Amino acid sequence: MKRHRINYYSHRGRRAHPSSVIFHLGTLILPIGLVFLAGFAAFGFVIAPADIAADATRLAGALGLSLLRLFGAYVLALIIGIPLGLLAESNKHVESALLPVFDVLESMPVLAFFPVIILFFLRSGWLEGAALFIIFFSMVWNIAFSTVGGLKVIPQDVKAIGKVFGFTPLGRLFKITLPALFPPLVTGSILSLADGWNVLIVAEALHAYAPVNSGTGDLFGIGSILVNASTTGNTTELLTAMGLLVVVIAVINLFVWQPLLAKAEQFKFE
C-alpha cells in the first residue's frame, strides 16, 4: 500500500509533519489553550461559559464584520498590488524609479497618519473607508513586492515561451505570468493578512485616533471589542474575543493557507 507523507506547509517552506491529525488539532488547540492559560495567570480565573454564551452572537457578528473588512482590503491590495508589481518590473528604468518609492511607502508608519485619514473619510461621510484604507495600505506592499520577487524568478526560457509560441499579451499574462506568480502571491497573502490583522485591531477603534470633537465612534468589529474590553477591564469579553480570534486565524490557516501552499508547490520552478 502506498504511504503518503504528510507535510506541513508554511510561508517559509514545506516541512514534514511529525504526525497528522494530532498536529492539525494542535494548531487549533494549542493557541486557544495559551489564551486560557494567559487569562488564568493574569486574572486567576478562566472564562465563565455562561458569559461566553451571552456574548457569542455579538462577538460572531463582530468577527464577521472584521473578516469582511479584512477580505475587502485584501481584494483591493491584490487589485492594486499585482499591477503595481507588474508595472515596476515592466522595464529597468521604471523599476529603478518605482522600487525606492515602494520601499519608502512600505516603511511609512501608516498609523501615524491615521488621524488625517479618519478626517478625510469623515468629511466624505464614509468612516468605514478609513479602516479599509489603512488595512489595505498595510497589505498592498507585501503583494507588490511578492509580485516583483516572483517575476524575477521566472526563468528567461519560460518568459521566452510567450513570444516564441505567439501568445498575445493577455495570453502571456494569464497563461504564464499569473500562474508563475501563484506561489509568491500565496506567501505574500499570508504576510499581508498577518499585517492586516494587526492593523485591523486599531483601525476599528477609531476613537483612539480621531481628533477630539470629531464625534467619531468606533467601528463594530472584533478589533474595537478587544480594545474597549481591555480599556474597560472587561476580562471575560477580552479573553473570549482573543480566543475567537485565535480560532478563526487557525481555521483560516488550516483550511485556506495550507491547501493553497500545498497547491503552490506545483507551480514552482525548479
Added chain:
Amino acid sequence: MTPEKPILEFNNVKFSYEPNLPEVIHNLTFSLPAGSITVIVGASGSGKSTVLRLAIGLDTATSGTVTRTARTRMIFQSGALLPWATAVENVCVGFTGEHIAEPEQKKRALAALKELGIDHLANAYPRALSGGQRQRVGIARALVSEPELLLLDEPFSALDVQTADTLSQELLNIHAKRTKTMFMVSHSIEDAVVLADTILVFRDGVIAHTVEVELPRPRKRDDVHVLALVTKIKALLPGE
C-alpha cells in the same frame, strides 16, 4: 533553375545588449538552406545563444536584417516547461494562435508524445519527469504545430551523454522523416559533429569558420573520423 530561398538569413547583423555596451555580434552574415542541419559552436559567453534569440525575434538587431521565411519554433536548454501544466498540456502550448479545437489539439499532442516514446507520461507534471523526458516534451511542443524551422538552444547540455545520444538520434529521425531545417547552438563539438551538415564556428562576434561535415550518417561519437573532426574544430576555438 533558381536557387531555393534561404529559410533564415542574417545580413550584416550587429547587436549589443545596451547602446553604451560593446557589440557582441559584428556584421554577422549567413543563411540556412531549407532542410539543412546547422550547428553554431563557440566558447561560453561568445554570444552564440544571442544568435538564436535574434533569429526568433527575442532580441532585435542593432543594425542589419534578420529574415525568416518559415514558421519557427524553439527547443530550450532547460525544456522550459510550465510546471503547473501536465506533459500533454505543455505540448498543447505549441498550438497557441492556431484555430484548432481542444480535443483535436490533445489528440495531436498525444501523437507527438507517442512519437517520442513518452505518451504514457502524458498526464505527468514536469517535476515528475527526468531531464531527458522533459526535453522530449519540449521537442514535442515545438514539433506539434509542424514548423519548417526548428531552433535548438543547447538542448543536450543538461543531459547525461547516453540520453543526449538517444535524443540526438531522435532528432535525426525527425529530420529524416519531416525534412525540418534545424539550427542549433551547442558548446559540445561532439554533438555538433554527430548532428550537423554545417558547423559555424563563432568567435569574437563573427563566424570565423564554416565547416561542412561530409561524414556518412549515422555518426558515432567514438568513430575515428568524428574524433578527428572534433579535434580539428576544437583547434579553431579560442583557448583550445
